[in-house]
Amino acid sequence: MRAATSQSWRDWLLSEAPQSRAQARAGQAYRRWRGFTENWLGVVGLVIVLTLIGMAIFAPWIAPYDPLAQNLSQRLQPVSWQHWCGTDSLGRDIFSRIVYGSRVTLLIVGLVVVTVGPLGLILGCVAGYYGGAVDRILMRVTDIVLAFPKLILALAFVAALGPGLENAIIAIAITSWPPYARVARTETMVIRNSDYIAAAKLQGASSLRIIMLHVVPLCVPSVIVRSTLDMAGVILTAAGLGFLGLGAQPPTPEWGAMIAAGREQIFDQWWVATFPGLAICIVALGFNLLGDGVRDALDAR
Amino acid sequence: MTEKALDVRDLVVRYSSRAVVDGVSFSLDPGDSFGIVGESGSGKSTVLRAIAGLATDRSGTIDVAGKRLGAKRDLAFCRLVQMVFQDPFGSLHPKQTVDRALAEPIAIHGLGDGERRIQEALDAVGLGRGFRFRYPHQLSGGQRQRVAIARALILEPKILLLDEPTSALDVSIQAEVLNLLKRLAAERGMTMLLVSHNLAVVAHMCERVAVMQSGVFVEEAPSSRFRSLKAEHPYTQTLLDASGGFRRGLAAGLVG
Numbered sequence: 361m362r363a364a365t366s367q368s369w370r371d372w373l374l375s376e377a378p379q380s381r382a383q384a385r386a387g388q389a390y391r392r393w394r395g396f397t398e399n400w401l402g403v404v405g406l407v408i409v410l411t412l413i414g415m416a417i418f419a420p421w422i423a424p425y426d427p428l429a430q431n432l433s434q435r436l437q438p439v440s441w442q443h444w445c446g447t448d449s450l451g452r453d454i455f456s457r458i459v460y461g462s463r464v465t466l467l468i469v470g471l472v473v474v475t476v477g478p479l480g481l482i483l484g485c486v487a488g489y490y491g492g493a494v495d496r497i498l499m500r501v502t503d504i505v506l507a508f509p510k511l512i513l514a515l516a517f518v519a520a521l522g523p524g525l526e527n528a529i530i531a532i533a534i535t536s537w538p539p540y541a542r543v544a545r546t547e548t549m550v551i552r553n554s555d556y557i558a559a560a561k562l563q564g565a566s567s568l569r570i571i572m573l574h575v576v577p578l579c580v581p582s583v584i585v586r587s588t589l590d591m592a593g594v595i596l597t598a599a600g601l602g603f604l605g606l607g608a609q610p611p612t613p614e615w616g617a618m619i620a621a622g623r624e625q626i627f628d629q630w631w632v633a634t635f636p637g638l639a640i641c642i643v644a645l646g647f648n649l650l651g652d653g654v655r656d657a658l659d660a661r
Numbered sequence: 662m663t664e665k666a667l668d669v670r671d672l673v674v675r676y677s678s679r680a681v682v683d684g685v686s687f688s689l690d691p692g693d694s695f696g697i698v699g700e701s702g703s704g705k706s707t708v709l710r711a712i713a714g715l716a717t718d719r720s721g722t723i724d725v726a727g728k729r730l731g732a733k734r735d736l737a738f739c740r741l742v743q744m745v746f747q748d749p750f751g752s753l754h755p756k757q758t759v760d761r762a763l764a765e766p767i768a769i770h771g772l773g774d775g776e777r778r779i780q781e782a783l784d785a786v787g788l789g790r791g792f793r794f795r796y797p798h799q800l801s802g803g804q805r806q807r808v809a810i811a812r813a814l815i816l817e818p819k820i821l822l823l824d825e826p827t828s829a830l831d832v833s834i835q836a837e838v839l840n841l842l843k844r845l846a847a848e849r850g851m852t853m854l855l856v857s858h859n860l861a862v863v864a865h866m867c868e869r870v871a872v873m874q875s876g877v878f879v880e881e882a883p884s885s886r887f888r889s890l891k892a893e894h895p896y897t898q899t900l901l902d903a904s905g906g907f908r909r910g911l912a913a914g915l916v917g
Contacts (some may be wrong), residue, residue, distance in 0.1 A: 376799055377791035384758050384794040555752035557813065558715050563766040564739035573765075577756050 407648025415462040423456035427613045436629045446631035457613035464614045468598045475533045477587050480540020488548025491591015506538040518606040528607040544579045581658040588651030592644035600613040664690040664727045666852040670719035674711045681707045683876035684761040685869040696863030699873035705856045709822045723791040743813035744822040748829045749805035782811040803834035860900050872897045
């Protein structure tokens with residue numbers, strides 16, 4: 361009985377003759393999902409990212425200790441059943457700090473992607489669609505920003521704005537939109553000469569309508585792929601700023617800052633720097649794998 | 662004298678300073694069907710794109726229903742003139758369902774009663790309910806071209822521009838689509854401007870035919886004359902012979 365129901369659901373989703381808008385959309389999403397799950401590495405990436413999100417949401421229930429509670433009698437304890445990842449030089453439980461640190465990491469990644477993706481997408485589509493002077497001006501600005509190494513430019517911004525989490529996010533956002541604009545522009549230049557854009561023009565669609573409803577939806581997949589692959593870089597930049605003391609300020613549990621704090625003891629108390637480093641490594645890897653999986657799933661037309 | 666549906670005078674269109682269309686004039690009365698035939702690169706499609714406002718570097722005048730066209734096309738023009746493109750695989754947005762494609766012109770022009778219009782347009786081109794929510798990749802070439810025709814018809818235009826509407830289709834589907842277009846044009850009293858490389862198609866569809874070569878009309882005549890395989894210009898005679906099938910001597914003549 362249950363098998364029969366799931367079979368009919370599948371038929372409904374994969375129907376070649378959908379009966380409603382909702383069914384057409386659900387079917388399209390289901391086909392994408394099937395394409396994505398064929399790639400097990402992508403699924404591993406998704407699991408890692410979902411774990412990160414779960415950790416951030418349920419941090420108070422997962423973390424065994426208060427991430428900020430100092431206990432000098434317990435300082436630099438090695439890995440044990442009490443402290444799964446040991447304790448740092450102020451006696452704070454490293455596992456709890458990593459769990460809470462996932463919130464900071466997600467906040468940075470989320471805010472950067474939310475601001476950078478749409479900005480780069482719109483700029484690229486506008487430049488690519490209009491061409492000519494608009495294109496030249498927008499793309500030269502892009503080139504100028506692109507010419508600076510990301511971390512150096514972010515450093516300069518943070519130095520000017522003052523250290524702190526918000527400024528780190530702003531600095532990363534300002535330095536990471538150009539690649540999105542380039543990707544979107546390249547795609548738009550192919551799309552704008554196609555017959556379906558000509559048909560839309562001939563139906564009287566305004567430039568705004570064509571860009572927002574016809575061009576942007578076709579550029580979104582590559583921007584999503586790009587941003588998923590970029591998230592690893594964002595995490596590394598954020599951790600780099602944290603490591604240099606320009607990102608999240610103590611006592612906020614930020615992974616990069618935690619590594620910096622463990623620098624002194626790296627030979628005697630290896631766990632202080634190692635576990636946050638592992639966390640960064642695994643999460644960056646997760647986002648990369650997810651990005652590859654999403655790219656493969658969306659590219660297959 | 663009645664107002665011309667379409668009046669083109671001394672049309673010259675350039676692509677990067679090369680004149681692709683080099684002084685073409687013709688006019689169509691309402692309800693006329695006019696065909697332009699010629700080989701690839703003769704500039705026949707460019708005539709249509711210039712009328713549609715898609716080829717912008719042009720001189721000469723184009724009057725539609727007595728109104729002179731400038732560089733920009735307004736909404737009123739779109740309701741008057743619609744176009745069906747050559748390649749049905751490229752003329753439908755790959756991420757939009759048939760429903761979206763047909764709803765778009767209704768939304769742009771703020772027409773009410775969208776549900777009925779979409780249904781009527783699909784019925785007119787012979788696509789059933791089952792096709793409405795499909796994506797282009799779920800349709801065959803002939804079905805896609807029917808969707809493109811439905812999209813052109815939804816604004817109820819008076820003039821239909823057809824840019825090789827069947828050359829990307831299977832031979833077995835071509836006749837179906839051509840007859841559909843002919844019937845729709847007759848039913849709705851539309852003026853039809855058809856461009857094709859196939860003289861047989863044009864002669865079947867249109868009352869008058871112009872033969873185009875290297876950007877100019879070399880011959881213009883009622884299509885009945887072409888049906889009897891007579892032509893004045895030697896190039897037209899070659900085209901006529903070509904539509905009769907492959908002959909070794911003819912191929913040699915074309916190369917030489």
